[in-house]
Amino acid sequence: MSQPHRRTVVVLAAGEGKRMKSALPKVLHPLLGRTLLGHVLAAAGPLRADRTVVVVGHGAEQVRTHLAEVAPDATGVLQAEQLGTGHAVRIALDAVPESTGTVVVINGDVPLLRTETVEALVTAHEGEGAAATVLAAEVPDPTGLGRIVRDAAGWLEQIVEERDATPAQRALREINAGIYAFDLARLRAALGKLSTDNDQGEEYLTDVFGLLFSAGEPVGVHVAADHVETLGCNDRVELAGLRRLLRDRVNEAWMRTGVTILDPATTWIDVTVTVGRDAVLDQNTQLRGATTVGAEAVVGPDVTLIDTVVGPAATVLRSHATGAEVGAGASVGPYAYLRPAARLAERAKVGTFVEVKNSDVGPGAKVPHLSYVGDATIGAKANIGAATIFVNYDGVNKHRTVVGDGAFVGCDTNLIAPVEVGAGAYVAAGSALSQDVPPGALGVTRAPQRNIEGWVLRNRPGTVSARAAEQARGAAEDASGGSTAASEGEAIHGGAETV
Ligand code: UD1
Ligand code: CA
Numbered sequence: 001m002s003q004p005h006r007r008t009v010v011v012l013a014a015g016e017g018k019r020m021k022s023a024l025p026k027v028l029h030p031l032l033g034r035t036l037l038g039h040v041l042a043a044a045g046p047l048r049a050d051r052t053v054v055v056v057g058h059g060a061e062q063v064r065t066h067l068a069e070v071a072p073d074a075t076g077v078l079q080a081e082q083l084g085t086g087h088a089v090r091i092a093l094d095a096v097p098e099s100t101g102t103v104v105v106i107n108g109d110v111p112l113l114r115t116e117t118v119e120a121l122v123t124a125h126e127g128e129g130a131a132a133t134v135l136a137a138e139v140p141d142p143t144g145l146g147r148i149v150r151d152a153a154g155w156l157e158q159i160v161e162e163r164d165a166t167p168a169q170r171a172l173r174e175i176n177a178g179i180y181a182f183d184l185a186r187l188r189a190a191l192g193k194l195s196t197d198n199d200q201g202e203e204y205l206t207d208v209f210g211l212l213f214s215a216g217e218p219v220g221v222h223v224a225a226d227h228v229e230t231l232g233c234n235d236r237v238e239l240a241g242l243r244r245l246l247r248d249r250v251n252e253a254w255m256r257t258g259v260t261i262l263d264p265a266t267t268w269i270d271v272t273v274t275v276g277r278d279a280v281l282d283q284n285t286q287l288r289g290a291t292t293v294g295a296e297a298v299v300g301p302d303v304t305l306i307d308t309v310v311g312p313a314a315t316v317l318r319s320h321a322t323g324a325e326v327g328a329g330a331s332v333g334p335y336a337y338l339r340p341a342a343r344l345a346e347r348a349k350v351g352t353f354v355e356v357k358n359s360d361v362g363p364g365a366k367v368p369h370l371s372y373v374g375d376a377t378i379g380a381k382a383n384i385g386a387a388t389i390f391v392n393y394d395g396v397n398k399h400r401t402v403v404g405d406g407a408f409v410g411c412d413t414n415l416i417a418p419v420e421v422g423a424g425a426y427v428a429a430g431s432a433l434s435q436d437v438p439p440g441a442l443g444v445t446r447a448p449q450r451n452i453e454g455w456v457l458r459n460r461p462g463t464v465s466a467r468a469a470e471q472a473r474g475a476a477e478d479a480s481g482g483s484t485a486a487s488e489g490e491a492i493h494g495g496a497e498t499v
Helices: 036-047 060-069 085-094 115-128 184-191 206-216 236-256 453-458 462-476
Strands: 007-013 053-056 075-078 102-107 132-138 147-148 154-161 176-181 219-223 265-267 285-288 303-304 319-323 336-338 342-344 349-350 354-357 359-361 365-370 370-372 377-379 389-391 401-403 415-416 420-423
Touching: 007 036, 007 085, 036 102, 036 115, 053 060, 060 075, 075 085, 075 349, 085 102, 085 184, 102 115, 102 184, 115 132, 115 219, 132 184, 132 206, 154 206, 154 219, 176 184, 184 206, 206 219, 236 265, 236 354, 236 377, 265 342, 336 349, 342 354, 349 354, 354 359, 354 365, 359 370, 370 377, 415 420, 453 462
Parallel strands: 007 053, 007 102, 053 075, 132 219, 265 285, 285 303, 303 319, 319 336, 336 354, 342 359, 349 365, 354 370, 359 377, 370 389, 377 401, 389 415, 401 420
Antiparallel strands: 102 176, 132 176, 147 154, 147 176
């Protein structure tokens, strides 16, 4: 379908947002995966405008840098002094060479706005051949907002800012959402006639409506079905309110696609995340950034995943992961920490108090307890015993460790990289390994054990230990004087668990 009108989108983002009390420009504050500005641009994206102009001012360089990331095709236009929304649009249109078409203007701080709503506004505007159409909403509390003033026949007569309004106008609950569609040519003409004769001494974009109405031009009002979409953000309390509303919207959408969310009030999913069918999200779960959760995976309670891929039917319990990959059917936690490039293959296990960074944990391999795995490759079905440390850093450089398929590393072992444990090899518990272990061999670095008989009674007389030792000696003598010393073939290897 060919578009009947050329379209330009103008986003107003030059204001400081004083009430945010922040070093960060208001429009760059984050909200579930995008900045406020990012949300507005995402809502406008599907309109397929021929041109998108973003008016920047406060924190212009920061906003431009952000724009280059999220909307590289948009043009940033500088409004050096914030002389009002009308002034901002006038400057924006200096960057628009066209003389006809539709201009959609959106305040940069309305992140809950949906594409469908802007689309409906633009369709109504273009369909009626209006000079200007404003998105309006009936709100419970209109404090601080511009009011829609209609004439006796119900036509929009003007938009009045609260500070310029009469008491009767202030009582109106139909407000200007700060989202508009204009006929480009008639907008340009009207902007040239704006005055600064108002309480703030600014050029108000909203005055365009009164000017056009007085000139007998058709101006329209499109009322939003859900006023929540039009909510702006002026301080951090409002930001928190918007975050809750967006959380509920996002959670509801995922539940409708077949995701179980056990406690929607404590589940926070960025708009950039995807979740598969029959996944279960337990309470206190945060899914952020480019995270994806596969079908039938179980995530939570108490999990934060940032830019992390969780495969189908995997489980992640009370853990934190960033930039990690968790394979199908793999299991993480409780209390695991996966750092960037931690990659767990299918059915791998990373258990309690285990940190993994820049490492591949092979299919079915296990690192169940109290370990640090850094810069390693662990083969299929290898078992890494409790408290194994991959000693990857010599103070200057990082080195890799390789553990072969089916290898068995005993508890409390230091693998001092670079080092390789061959396929099917064993490492004795308590070893500090700095040389390779060939496939199938047992590597052991422990000093032989020696027992000094009677040491406690001689050196710690009168202690709890000494009394217990005395009792044990008596009991052993009573039971025929058999030896209690350790046998020669004592166990020197062994994980905490062998399954
Ligand atoms: C504006 C509307 C008001 C509406 C409200 C909806 C006007 C005069 N008033 O009021 O009717 O109910 O939005 O939220 O337009 N900006 C610039 N340059 C400027 C001034 C503002 O880029 O010189 C940007 C701001 O960054 C912001 C947007 O325009 O994104 C709106 O500005 P703001 O000062 O928040 O306007 P309001 O007083 O809220
Ligand atoms: Ca505002």
